[in-house]
Amino acid sequence: MKYKLLSFLAFLTPLLSIAQEVGLDKKIDQAFKPVSDFFSAVIFFPVFGIPFVLILLVFSALFFTLYFGFPNIRYFGKAINVVRGKYDEVDHHSVEKSDLNIVDGDLVDTIGDESKEGEVTHFQALATAVSGTVGNGNIAGVALAIALGGPGATFWMIICGLLGMSSKFVECTLGVQYRDVGEDGTVYGGPMYYISKGLKDKGYTVLGKIAAAMFAIFCIGGSFGGGNAAQSNQATIVIKELMGLTSTSAGAIIGIILAILVGIIIIGGIKRIAQVTEKVVPFMAVMYLLACLYIILSNFSLIDDAFGLIISEAFNPTAIGVGSLIGVLLVGFKRAAFSNEAGAGSASIAHSAVKTKYSASEGLVALLEPFIDTVVICTMTALVIVIFNFGGFFEYGGEGAVMINGVAYEGAGITSMAFAQYIPYSNVFLTVAVVLFAVSTMISWSYYGLQSWKFLFGRGKTADMVYKLLFLTFIVIGAAASMKSIWDFSDAMIFAMVFPNMIGLFFLFPVVKRELQRFLGAIKEANL
Numbered sequence: 001m002k003y004k005l006l007s008f009l010a011f012l013t014p015l016l017s018i019a020q021e022v023g024l025d026k027k028i029d030q031a032f033k034p035v036s037d038f039f040s041a042v043i044f045f046p047v048f049g050i051p052f053v054l055i056l057l058v059f060s061a062l063f064f065t066l067y068f069g070f071p072n073i074r075y076f077g078k079a080i081n082v083v084r085g086k087y088d089e090v091d092h093h094s095v096e097k098s099d100l101n102i103v104d105g106d107l108v109d110t111i112g113d114e115s116k117e118g119e120v121t122h123f124q125a126l127a128t129a130v131s132g133t134v135g136n137g138n139i140a141g142v143a144l145a146i147a148l149g150g151p152g153a154t155f156w157m158i159i160c161g162l163l164g165m166s167s168k169f170v171e172c173t174l175g176v177q178y179r180d181v182g183e184d185g186t187v188y189g190g191p192m193y194y195i196s197k198g199l200k201d202k203g204y205t206v207l208g209k210i211a212a213a214m215f216a217i218f219c220i221g222g223s224f225g226g227g228n229a230a231q232s233n234q235a236t237i238v239i240k241e242l243m244g245l246t247s248t249s250a251g252a253i254i255g256i257i258l259a260i261l262v263g264i265i266i267i268g269g270i271k272r273i274a275q276v277t278e279k280v281v282p283f284m285a286v287m288y289l290l291a292c293l294y295i296i297l298s299n300f301s302l303i304d305d306a307f308g309l310i311i312s313e314a315f316n317p318t319a320i321g322v323g324s325l326i327g328v329l330l331v332g333f334k335r336a337a338f339s340n341e342a343g344a345g346s347a348s349i350a351h352s353a354v355k356t357k358y359s360a361s362e363g364l365v366a367l368l369e370p371f372i373d374t375v376v377i378c379t380m381t382a383l384v385i386v387i388f389n390f391g392g393f394f395e396y397g398g399e400g401a402v403m404i405n406g407v408a409y410e411g412a413g414i415t416s417m418a419f420a421q422y423i424p425y426s427n428v429f430l431t432v433a434v435v436l437f438a439v440s441t442m443i444s445w446s447y448y449g450l451q452s453w454k455f456l457f458g459r460g461k462t463a464d465m466v467y468k469l470l471f472l473t474f475i476v477i478g479a480a481a482s483m484k485s486i487w488d489f490s491d492a493m494i495f496a497m498v499f500p501n502m503i504g505l506f507f508l509f510p511v512v513k514r515e516l517q518r519f520l521g522a523i524k525e526a527n528l
Helices: 002-018 024-043 052-067 076-084 122-133 136-149 152-177 191-201 205-243 250-266 271-298 300-315 325-340 347-351 359-366 368-391 412-422 426-457 461-480 483-496 498-525
Strands: 402-404 407-409
Touching (some): 024 483, 052 152, 052 325, 052 498, 076 359, 136 152, 136 205, 136 368, 136 412, 136 426, 152 191, 152 300, 152 347, 152 498, 191 205, 191 347, 191 498, 205 426, 205 461, 205 483, 205 498, 250 426, 250 461, 271 300, 271 368, 271 412, 271 426, 300 325, 300 368, 325 483, 347 359, 347 426, 359 368, 359 498, 368 412, 426 461, 483 498
C-alpha cells in the first residue's frame, strides 16, 4: 500500500511543475483538439445529414421497445417489485456460493455495493449503478444541452431516456447471462464477454472477438473521457468559481488534488473510502433533487410555461446555431445518451456482479436507471434552468458557453447561477455535489475501463497499474483543458462504444426474450 502510494505521488510530481506554466490550458487544448476532432468526425459520420450513430441508437431502442412489448412501461411495476425484494423467494438461491469468490463476506473485485453479508442484491446493484450514472451529466450535461440547443433539447432528452430503458434492459440481461468467472472465482462481465461468448455460440467467433476488442478499446477511451476528464473538468469549473481562481495553472493543480483523492481509492484500494462515497453520493443526489423541487415549486406559476416552451422548441427550435429539428434532437440525444449510457453497454459491467440465476431479473432492474437519471433528474435540472432564464439572463445557442451579467459560464457554471438566483449559498452546496458526483463517477468508470483493459491485456498487477496511472493522468488533463475539447472527445468515445455493443445486442436479443419468459414463468409458478 505504501509503495503504491509513493509511486503514485512520484508519478504526479513532474505534473506539479508543469502546472505552473502560463497558458497550460491552451497548450493542452492545442494537443487535444486534433484528437477530439478526428474521433468526432469518424464517430459522427452523417447519413442523409444525420449522424449514423444517432440513427443506430434511436432505431435500435425503438426496435427493442416494440419487440419486447414496451418493457419500459409494461414491466415498470415488476422492475420496482424486483428492487423491493418481492420476488426474493424466486431468486433466493440465485447463485451458489461456489460460483462467486467470497472472502470474509465480500465479493472480491466487483463494483457491487456490498452488504455486511457480501450479498449484492438487486437494490444494491441499482443503487451502485445509478451512483455511477447520476453525476455531472445531470448537472453540467443538461446545462450544456440547453445552452447549445435551447429548451427543446430537454424534450428529446426525455424521449431518449424512455427509449433507452429498453436498450438498458437488453444489455444488462446479457451482461449477467454471459458473465465470466475467473480461476479465483472473481466475476467479470459486460459487452466484452457477451459479444465474444454470445457470438461464438452463434458461430461467429471471429466477428465476436473483433467486436469485443473494439468495445474494450472504446470503453477504455470512454473511461478516460466521459467517465474521467469530463468529470474533473466540471468539478474544476465550480471549484474555481467558488474560490475565485482565475490563473491558468489553477485547473491543473485542482486536477492533481482530485487525482490524488481518486488515486488513494483505486490504487490504494481503500475500500472504506469507497463505501463512504457510496453512502454520501445518494444522499447528495436526494439533496440535489430537493433543491430542484424547492426552486420549481417556488416558481409554480411558471412550470406550465416552462413545459410549454420545452415542447414548442423541440419541434420549432429558435436557438442560435441549431435552427432545425434534427439539430436540437441531436443535442438532446447526445446529452441523454452521455448521461444514462443506454446503448453504450457500460452499465452492464456493473450489473454483471449481481447474485441471481435469472439474468432478466437484473435487466428489469436496469431499465429503471434511464428513468431515474434522465426522465426524472435531468428534467428537473432543465426546468430549473429554463425557469431561471425566463429572466432573460442568456441567449440560447452558440458554442455552449453563455454570458450572464458580462461573465462567461459553461456547463455546471450555468446550473450554479440558476441555483444562486433562488437559494442563498447554493454555490457551496452545488460545488460539493458536483465534486462528489465527479469522484463517484470517476471511481465507477475506472472499474469499467479497468475491466476492459484486463480483457485486452490480461489480469496481471502490472497491467492494472499502467491503466490506473493513465486514468489518473487524464484527471489532470481534464481539469486543465477547456470544456469543449474535453466534451467533444468524451462524446466520441461514449458513442463509439455503441457500434460494437449493438452488434452483440442484435445477435443476442432472442436470448433476452427467452430469459425474460423464464423469469416471468418462475414468478407465475410461485404465485407472486
